[in-house]
Amino acid sequence: MGDVKAGGAAVKRQKRMPRAVREQQMLDAAVRIFGQRGYRAASMDEIAEVAGVSKPLVYLYLNSKEELFTACIRREAAALVAAVRAGVSGGTGGEARGEGSADRQLWAGLQAFFTHTAERPDAWVVLHNQARTQGEPFAAEVAVMREEIVAFVTSLIAEAAREAHRKPELAEREVAGLAQALVGAAESLAGWANGDASVSAKEAAATLMNFAWAGLGNLMEGRRWVP
Amino acid sequence: MGDVKAGGAAVKRQKRMPRAVREQQMLDAAVRIFGQRGYRAASMDEIAEVAGVSKPLVYLYLNSKEELFTACIRREAAALVAAVRAGVSGGTGGEARGEGSADRQLWAGLQAFFTHTAERPDAWVVLHNQARTQGEPFAAEVAVMREEIVAFVTSLIAEAAREAHRKPELAEREVAGLAQALVGAAESLAGWANGDASVSAKEAAATLMNFAWAGLGNLMEGRRWVP
Amino acid sequence: MGDVKAGGAAVKRQKRMPRAVREQQMLDAAVRIFGQRGYRAASMDEIAEVAGVSKPLVYLYLNSKEELFTACIRREAAALVAAVRAGVSGGTGGEARGEGSADRQLWAGLQAFFTHTAERPDAWVVLHNQARTQGEPFAAEVAVMREEIVAFVTSLIAEAAREAHRKPELAEREVAGLAQALVGAAESLAGWANGDASVSAKEAAATLMNFAWAGLGNLMEGRRWVP
Amino acid sequence: MGDVKAGGAAVKRQKRMPRAVREQQMLDAAVRIFGQRGYRAASMDEIAEVAGVSKPLVYLYLNSKEELFTACIRREAAALVAAVRAGVSGGTGGEARGEGSADRQLWAGLQAFFTHTAERPDAWVVLHNQARTQGEPFAAEVAVMREEIVAFVTSLIAEAAREAHRKPELAEREVAGLAQALVGAAESLAGWANGDASVSAKEAAATLMNFAWAGLGNLMEGRRWVP
């Protein structure tokens, strides 16, 4: 335990660059180290080294380990939400612009989500695994982002129900539970896809759509599973 | 951060009891502290104090922090698996014994799972949140348990497919993905049910069955979601 | 600056002694180092070394630098007050027991004071110079002791005035100022006697009595200095 | 501890001013911060900020923390001595010029001393409390000034003895002790007057004259206090 090198080499020390740039380098390094070691196990020494600067500079710019971690969370949460938003309201590639039907939107969002988390695995670990287990200042930070996403999914499900103009068979509470489950499944799949199995973002998104959408469809038609 | 008391008082110091009993007290304390603080933030001092013994005794019986944590993981993983198994092949309460259809088995297993995690929230946090973020010796330990459960769910899905005697529309890889997603959704719901919302185990299980089973049914009938 | 060795050698490391004893050793070392270096410049490392123990033990027993310093102040303040009290109400050597006239009491107290501060110069520096310049938690601590002594001297002066059965020529405010000045002069002489000049406690006390008592006498007789 | 703001706001940053002026600003800031925090606890960062300049400029003009502190001591010592001198040989206000009798000179000097220290409390703290507790380079610096004052007081006492044309009853050693005690009493009163009590300079000076002069008078007449 403990002595595993955190992967890539330290940034070659380059002198005298503007603060904004250095700060991003530091955050890059911090996300990597926090992701690989965890909040407590990560040492400011290692982060500074990986960032290619001295420790005092990290403190000068980011004040404390706690604030540094918070800055990581904020940056990565914003990046993830932005990626998903862009996916939903853009079509990832050259696809047709404009907001499609609820299911297409969900599909696009899921693809964007899986793509982003696959591209930045350390960031995803920081958000999903580390931040949420380090108690209050941090868990709350991610919770904000997560609720944003859950709310979005909730609205998609509700819209879908409306589109299917079924009588309001789905109680609000139930919709919330479904959105939770869907987001939870996505989060779980993200870890799985990045880790053990090597599954493309598209595949992961398709699995989830098959799994979830059909089930949602059934529910909306009033067909429930009963014990 | 940092000064939050870990809840209940330390066990009243009682002298001279058999090793097996002392060990369980220590594991109880350790699970509680590890769950509330995280692996790194938990201190052997606090664990010993909560266990009502001196630190050297903890070392005498459990050798090191690492082994202590591992022992916690093993004990709690075994307990969780046992609880789910008992739920599946027993009917939780006075219900009919014997293995029912695949869906009823899943339903029983989910109920047992949600019940158990609700009863031992610290243990669940240790398994799901802490162990998986502390790098190799530990993540592997939980992975074993998780794979056992995923394998079990996989077999249930496969069996259900067989029961529905559809031609094998579902590739093995696809079944694996579905099981992952289902387990992931369950794990996510467990945290959600214990935490923010206060949802009964039965409710959580029902939500998941509705969500998943219908979707699985559709898939088995070859009805897929296509972009 | 800075590299001057703090005098005597570290206590030869002796293992395994009861906590109370170790604590006194630590306080001894701390008084010495704080006295010689000042609060901020003193390092816990050096204190531990001089005490002949490891740093963690110092923290185990005394919690923090702040508490350690406070403990020093309290111990030395108590010791000084006790010494003066003993001097006043005992006669330092084989002299007659029982409380004498006000002037004899003052004389005895001054002798005890100068003797004690000469015997424990570091302690005196800690109380008089260091503690009072390190801001609130500490200054207050010494102020308590000083007020005790000032109050005592005030009562002696008042008593002397009564003994001389003069009409109350001395306003209370004036008496307070005189006590302040007397104590201040004593404090100043203590530093001077221990430092530059080498003056015996008896000499110092005599100088002060000559200086102060006659002046007080004049005042009581209503003879004031007027511009 | 530690977070107390050092009072007034930083000087509004004004660019490009002559070196001499900037240096005085820096010394002003330094005296304030050294006085309030102590030598070690004062940070060059805070001093630069309060002075309204960047840190490198402080180093450019004053070279090091040590030299900066020394410069403060020198400036304030000179200012204090000058104030006392002016008081003695001038009469504070419109009073008659020319050197009066020894006692009037002392009276004038004391008034000037108490006035000056009351006007610049931080400077007095630097000289009396901080510099003397920071070891050699600094203690010596103040000692020079103090000796100057003690010598002056000594000469006044000797002159007074001559004026009283008594046979030389007072040994030189004794006179020195008396001067020490007098100066010590004055120093002590200065802290007391600025701090807890709010006593005017005139009051403080009068108290001391009453206290000291009469006693000295007695001594000169050969009336001593004997045990």
Added chain:
DNA sequence: AATGAATGAGCATTCATTCAT
């Protein structure tokens, strides 16, 4: 005349771990 960028070295504090009884 003046500063933004950067660092070596030190310091208080904590923790897992062991020894002697």
Added chain:
DNA sequence: AATGAATGAATGCTCATTCAT
């Protein structure tokens, strides 16, 4: 079966000081 006494090795953080411009 159990513990009071003790420590090596980190770790977060700060500070005086210096370049390069």
